[in-house]
Amino acid sequence: xxxxxIEFKNVDFFYKNKKILDDLSFSVKVxxxxxxxxSNGAGKSTxxxxxxxxxxxxxxxxxxxxxxxxDYSNAFRDVGIVFQESTLDxxxxxxxxxxxxxxxxxxxxxxxxxxxxxxxKELELQEFLDVQVRELNGGHRRKVEILRALINKPxxxxxxxxxxxxxxxxxYTILNYLRKIVKTRYISVLxxxxxxxxxxxxxxxxxxxxxxxxxxxxxxxxxxxYQYKNLVNTFNNLVEDK
Amino acid sequence: MKKYINCMKGIIYKELIRFxxxxxxxFSALVRPLLWLFIFSVGFHxxxxxxxxxxxxxxxxxxxxxIIPGLVGMILLFNGMQSSLIMIFDKEMxxxxxxxxxxxxxNYLLFCKMFAISIVSTIQVLTFLIIxxxxxxxxxxxxxxxxxxxxxxxSIILNALAIFISSQINQLENFASVMNFVIFPMFFLSSAxxxxxxxxxxxxxxxxxxxxxxxxxxVEFIRYSIYLQLDxxxxxxxxxxxxxxxxxxxxxxxxxxxxSKNM
Numbered sequence: 001x002x003x004x005x006i007e008f009k010n011v012d013f014f015y016k017n018k019k020i021l022d023d024l025s026f027s028v029k030v031x032x033x034x035x036x037x038x039s040n041g042a043g044k045s046t047x048x049x050x051x052x053x054x055x056x057x058x059x060x061x062x063x064x065x066x067x068x069x070x071d072y073s074n075a076f077r078d079v080g081i082v083f084q085e086s087t088l089d090x091x092x093x094x095x096x097x098x099x100x101x102x103x104x105x106x107x108x109x110x111x112x113x114x115x116x117x118x119x120x121k122e123l124e125l126q127e128f129l130d131v132q133v134r135e136l137n138g139g140h141r142r143k144v145e146i147l148r149a150l151i152n153k154p155x156x157x158x159x160x161x162x163x164x165x166x167x168x169x170x171x172y173t174i175l176n177y178l179r180k181i182v183k184t185r186y187i188s189v190l191x192x193x194x195x196x197x198x199x200x201x202x203x204x205x206x207x208x209x210x211x212x213x214x215x216x217x218x219x220x221x222x223x224x225x226y227q228y229k230n231l232v233n234t235f236n237n238l239v240e241d242k
Numbered sequence: 243m244k245k246y247i248n249c250m251k252g253i254i255y256k257e258l259i260r261f262x263x264x265x266x267x268x269f270s271a272l273v274r275p276l277l278w279l280f281i282f283s284v285g286f287h288x289x290x291x292x293x294x295x296x297x298x299x300x301x302x303x304x305x306x307x308x309i310i311p312g313l314v315g316m317i318l319l320f321n322g323m324q325s326s327l328i329m330i331f332d333k334e335m336x337x338x339x340x341x342x343x344x345x346x347x348x349n350y351l352l353f354c355k356m357f358a359i360s361i362v363s364t365i366q367v368l369t370f371l372i373i374x375x376x377x378x379x380x381x382x383x384x385x386x387x388x389x390x391x392x393x394x395x396x397s398i399i400l401n402a403l404a405i406f407i408s409s410q411i412n413q414l415e416n417f418a419s420v421m422n423f424v425i426f427p428m429f430f431l432s433s434a435x436x437x438x439x440x441x442x443x444x445x446x447x448x449x450x451x452x453x454x455x456x457x458x459x460x461v462e463f464i465r466y467s468i469y470l471q472l473d474x475x476x477x478x479x480x481x482x483x484x485x486x487x488x489x490x491x492x493x494x495x496x497x498x499x500x501x502s503k504n505m
Contacts, residue, residue, distance in 0.1 A: 052343040056496070076345030085336035089256065091263050096256070103252015104344040104351070106245020 004029055004063075005156045005188045006051070011060030013046055013211070020046045021211040024060070028156070028190050033182050033203045035219075036192045039239060043211040044192045045084070048160040051190075052081055065155060080149030084160040086141055090134040094125065094144050097133060101148045112151055119150045123177065139170030146174060157189045163198060171198070196232050205231075209239045249346050250354045257358035260328075261365075271321055271366045272373075275313035279374060283309050307379055311465035312434025314367050314389075315457060318397045321363045323425050326404035329355075330411050342495065349492045352405060356491070360397035367393050385468050392467040395484065396460045402487035409494025432458040433465075456483040 006028035013021040021043050028034040038044050049055040051062060053072060061068060067075035088097050095113075102112025113120075120126055123143045133141060142162060149157055157178070163171040175198060178189050191198070199205060201220040206213055215222055215238055219231060228234040261268065283306045332338040341351055371386055407420055429435075431452045438458070441449040452458055459479040466473050 052339070054339060054342060073345050073347070076343070079345070081340075081343055083336055083339050087335075087337040087340045089260070089337060091260055092256065096259055100252050100256045101340065103248050103255070104341065104346065106248050106346065108248045108251070 003027075005065060006034075006190060007061075007063040008047070009061040009063070011050065011057065011062065013043075013050065013055070013058065015046070019211060021050075024208075024211065024213060026206050026213060026216060028188050029204065030188055031182060031186065032188050033179055033200075034188060034190050035199050035203045035205045036190065036208065037194065037196075037199065037205060037235065038208040039194060041210075042208045044194070044208065045160060046211075047208075048083075048158065048192055051158060052083075078153075078155040080151070080154035080157045082142075082145045082149050082157070082159045082162045084162065084164060086145065088133045088141060088144060088148075091132070093130050093132050094136070095129045097144065098148055098151065102151050105152050107152060115152045116147055116150055119147055123147050138165055139167065139173070142166060142170065142174060146177070155187055157187065159189065160192045161194070163193075163195065196235070199231060207235060207238055214238050245346065246350065249344075249351065250357070253351070253354040254358040254361060257355075257362055261362045267324070268366065271317055271324075272370055274320065275316050275370055276373060278309065278313055278316070279306060279377065279379075308437075309435060310371075310374060310379055310381065311461050311468060312429075312432070313374075314370065314393065314464050315396070315432070315434055315461045316429060317366050317370060318363050318393065318400050318460070319425060319429060319457065321366060322359065322397065322400035322404040323407075323420060325359045325401060326408040326420065327414075327417050329405065329408035330414055330417060333408065333412070334414055348495060352491055352495060353488070356398045356401040356405065357394070359401045360394045363397040363401075364390060364393050381468060385470060388470065389464065389467050392464055395480065396463060399456065399460060399480070399483050399487045402484075402491040405491040406487070406494040409491070428455060428457040431455050432461055434461050456487075459483065 004027040008024055008026050011021055011024045012019065024043075024047070036044055036047065046055065050057055051064070051069070053069060053076075057069065063069070064075040065078055069075050089100070092100065098116070099109045099112055102109065102115070105112075107115065120129075123146065125140070125143055125147055128136065128140060128144070133144065136144065145162070146157075159178075163174065166174070178191075179200070181187055182189055191203075193199070199219055201218075201223075203219050204217070205219045205222060206216040207222075208214065217225075223231055223234055226234045226237065228237060286305050329338065341355070342348060344351060367389075368386065371381060371389070375381055375386075407424065411417060411420070431448065432455050433452065434457070438449060438452050441452055456479070459476050460483075462473070462476050463480050466476060
């Protein structure tokens with residue numbers, strides 16, 4: 001059985017002659033809630049763009065589900081993605097958005113709905129299926145995007161700062177649901193954020209600064225190692241320019 | 243194979259839903275060529291009655307009949323460019339990312355998108371031709387059927403060009419320049435409104451620009467098809483235009499070209 005769902009190996013990335021990522025290597029283990037934490041400009045969104053193939057990988061290697069991302073038809077078969085900005089079509093209903101995304105995963109309409117039957121109930125979205133996305137609030141739109149990412153039972157879920165603009169209740173509803181499915185299913189979550197209140201002590205954390213990893217491990221272990229009061233202090237101390 | 247068919251069906255489904263929900267888009271796409279047919283051509287008709295066309299020199303057709311292929315081309319051109327506008331909007335809003343991060347081949351997805359837009363264009367063209375026929379333009383039902391694959395191929399060329407343009411533009415505000423530098427020159431520097439021989443008589447430079455314009459051949463391709471004729475040179479240029487425009491569209495959406503707002 002494989003140990004890692006995602007492997008980043010010695011990845012460098014340049015944008016307009018500026019080095020954005022510097023020899024970055026990390027692994028997202030099976031059944032883990034993996035958090036990538038960094039300040040603005042640390043390179044988080046670049047990492048996400050590389051994993052999702054929106055940027056070309058020029059140096060290094062990214063492996064997803066034992067396949068290089070160059071072999072994307074295999075690598076992305078079991079991946080669900082939620083981008084930072086909403087990517088739903090506002091003119092379509094929830095059901096039509098789901099159908100469309102299911103089609104991009106090669107499913108027909110019936111297969112799409114069958115593959116998320118359980119999740120639809122868990123996320124309490126049944127009553128919104130025929131509602132136009134434009135009429136939904138931010139929290140429900142995010143839930144729909146998570147539901148959409150869960151089409152065809154992916155093994156890896158990728159999130160790029162998905163809680164921006166959400167109220168506290170919606171944010172924790174989403175986080176609690178994702179943590180639950182990480183525990184109960186054979187699934188991993190890669191969660192990119194700059195918000196500390198989204199991180200729990202059992203999460204696996206990678207802290208990046210200017211495209212380099214400056215610390216990684218289980219959150220509680222990192223706090224113990226540096227002997228600061230909490231993660232905020234630990235992070236601030238680690239990223240501080242000395 | 244099944245996943246590719248489902249994918250194509252899903253993309254067509256989305257385009258059709260969008261199209262039928264945006265009724266104003268349908269009517270504006272129809273009103274534009276109808277205005278040219280009902281008003282412009284009537285005015286022009288009086289000055290160039292029984293216009294003789296070099297490529298159909300044996301036919302004695304009216305100006306209204308002459309501009310029908312050009313107006314069909316106009317629907318395809320404007321619809322393609324409107325899709326480009328929507329794609330720039332999708333890119334800016336982020337929804338394009340969902341399409342491009344699929345595990346299905348990106349070129350195939352883009353082709354599905356072009357094909358889906360061409361179906362929408364075909365619906366608009368067929369509606370226009372039916373109205374034109376009711377108005378009195380002589381066009382047989384058989385010609386209209388023959389035209390369907392021709393419209394789809396022509397539309398794919400223009401949609402591919404539109405997709406390439408959308409890949410090069412990152413801000414919606416810059417789209418106005420597409421109108422000025424792409425749509426209008428393509429349309430006016432073609433055989434859509436007047437035969438190229440008229441250009442040749444008055445400006446040799448404009449004539450040569452027009453014969454280099456792929457839109458000229460799209461219009462001629464449609465024109466020949468309406469009269470159930472084949473022209474080898476036009477077909478060769480259409481095939482080449484199709485291949486080049488597809489290559490440009492696919493090249494435009496290679497990963498390195500997709501700029502993120504957050505970078």
